[in-house]
Amino acid sequence: MTAAVLEEYRHKIRTELDRVVDFWLKYSHDKEHGGYFNCLGKDGKVYDELKYVWLQGRQVWMYSRLYRTVERFRKPEILEAAKSGAAFLQKFARVEASRKPGKCAFCLTRDGRAVKVQRTIFSECFYVMAMDELSRITQDKVMQADAESMMDQLVFWVQTDSSSLGRPQLPGDLPVNSMAVPMMLLCLVDQLTEDRPEVAEKYKDLSGWCVEQILQHIQRDGKAILENVTLNGKELPGCQGRLQNPGHALEAGWFLLKYALTKGDVQLQKTAVEKFMEVPFFAGWDKQHGGLFYFLDVDGHCPTQLEWNMKLWWPHCEALIAYLMAYSHSKEPVLLDRFRLIYNYTFKHFSDEEHGEWFGYLNRQGEVVLDFKGGPFKGFFHVPRCLYMCEKLLDSLLDIQDA
Template identity: 20%
Template sequence: MNLALLKTYAEEVETELDELLQWWITYTIDEENGGFYGKIDNDNISTPHAPKGLVLTTRILYTFSSAYQLTKKAAYLSMANRAFDYLTKHFLDTKNGGFYWSITYTGELLDGKKQIYGQAFTVYALAEYYKITANTKALALAKGTFTLMEKYSFDPLYFGYLEAFSVDWKLKEDLRLSDKDQNEQKSMNTHLHVVEAYANLYTIWPDETLKIVINRLLTNFKEHIIDQKTSHLHLFFTAKWEVKSTVTSFGHDIEAAWLLQEAAESIEDEAEIAIFKTIALQLSDATKKGLDKNGGLWYEYDTTTKHWVKEMHWWPQAEAMVGFFNAFQLSGDEKYLHHSLQSWAFIKNYLKDKKNGEWYWGINEDYSLLQSEDKAGFWKCPYHNGRACLEIMKRIKLHGNHPV
């Protein structure tokens, strides 16, 4: 084992974390209207009147809370406080419970739907914020949102979670998370982030009912979401878990590899931990089919049409850094460390904006920049890349104390 290589990796991502978060501090704060700008382009120019989304706000809250927990830098706590205050003042539905999907640039209600994906990220972020502040309101809101999700979204007949509800928690006809998604009652993506959120909540609130729910979610993945033959994730389902998609999302495969293992570890279920360690390696191996010769990870592949979406977006590369490093920790096989390092090298070479900061959204097959995409926006947040840096830093520190 080349410990010097790991030391360099950790130092580089620590520097990257500082640069990323400083970019968000410098360019995203909306001093005039509060919160954070809803859209910033590749030249760091904001669109002051762009709507502000729940996902952006909660991911800022999560990332800066997590970064403060590790680094204790006061500027990160300040950003986390700002995100929490804005979230609870403008996104919280005090009448119906839960959190609105989007608001105007001035903080007025724009879309009040209760997208379960968004509720999950709120729970995830509030739990992380509680870890650094012991803010009782944050804990109460996280627990309350969990209760609402279980009351309205949980399917007691077939298990799992339905996708989207109106402002007053009536099931919507249009369940899609975004325009590119299928209008189906259940999705892999929502379930992945629900179990991620619940696992984080359990670390601060070890409630027995919550533990049962996490176990049930892990069973959903084992029985319905992970393809037993290919070890890829199915993406969309009917309420009865009938598969309605033929697309492979490599970024989600590698993200799920380590997040599901982490969820099993959070509830200290030894049997599930053993199962999901094996699954983590299976998902990591399946992900390798999407790797480019230069270490980048392609976006999607349709198994029916044989069509590749040969774009390389920022977030699958960030998740590959963590997922492959996790596989290296599990197996001791340095081929996985190589893939993690290749992902990081790819990011540095092709996605990191060395002039204006942060990472580009992505590149095309010919390595040209994807046009008309945000540097920060409704979906482009510091969560994937910031968390990847934090995870690698923590894992290498642990690795140094407990060599494989």
């Protein structure tokens, strides 16, 4: 009986992935300047021509990963699309004016002029993911080296000296262990080291460091995952210290579980599921209206983020991956129950039957309040990555070979 349900999920997810890929192939490509339009309305129409570097990099990565690992996506148009985005990034992402090695813009004009630079590391992270994944298909050694040298720059910023990111050192701004940073680096190590033992050896200490940094976010005697902690793993004062981001914790959960499975680390597998999946699920699930809250305060104060009670697509994507991966490993029925609950909410509320792709932003009650399919923070990434990973997990559960 479980097999029939899993087969039903698999069919739906596979169909949905095809529709999502079609949507971006059809509407997002800029044939004149290269790269992708990110801001697409509910029907795919471009409503703004700005190009966001996070999203350009993620789209290159996603096309490349699909091309490389899923038979039915091994099509010239997908490889060409990936190459177009990568060429655009290599040509325009780095900000000359910043005079900082490797620093990439956050946002570019349609023709590649820098509009905004963030004083963080994330544009560069998605640049690494893009170049590494595409170079695995093309065997482009120069591109692979470009990814690795950007990675080395990232590690320097995070572990040695962040001053060239441009943030002033302020006496009241204490260094913080923000969960995004070790998560992102762990994800990049996973990316760069696949099938490359010598690179894995190079980054062995780094991945251990990332895991340690992520585990520091388990607070309150294991009853909460907090988004920001001190550098030695203590709770920070005020709103910043009490902030919970359930979707982010769930994403960390499957990053950790994936890592722990490859290492055969049973204790870490248990921690990944119990602390980074169950704890944020219980904190974050809205018992009244369903769906995962975006932000919460661990002491029950009202968060100061205006969007705290909205239901965003990406935490639900991450939760689906997390619980299906956890179930695949342990076959614990309760984990499949969680997957089912999130799956039902997600497909009912986010997926757009009419035009394809998913809405990204619902109010607490589950109604669509921002109806675009692509925007400054929503691109061709969380939805297809979720569908792709869930399809792979279901194939494996059902013992289906990709063909």
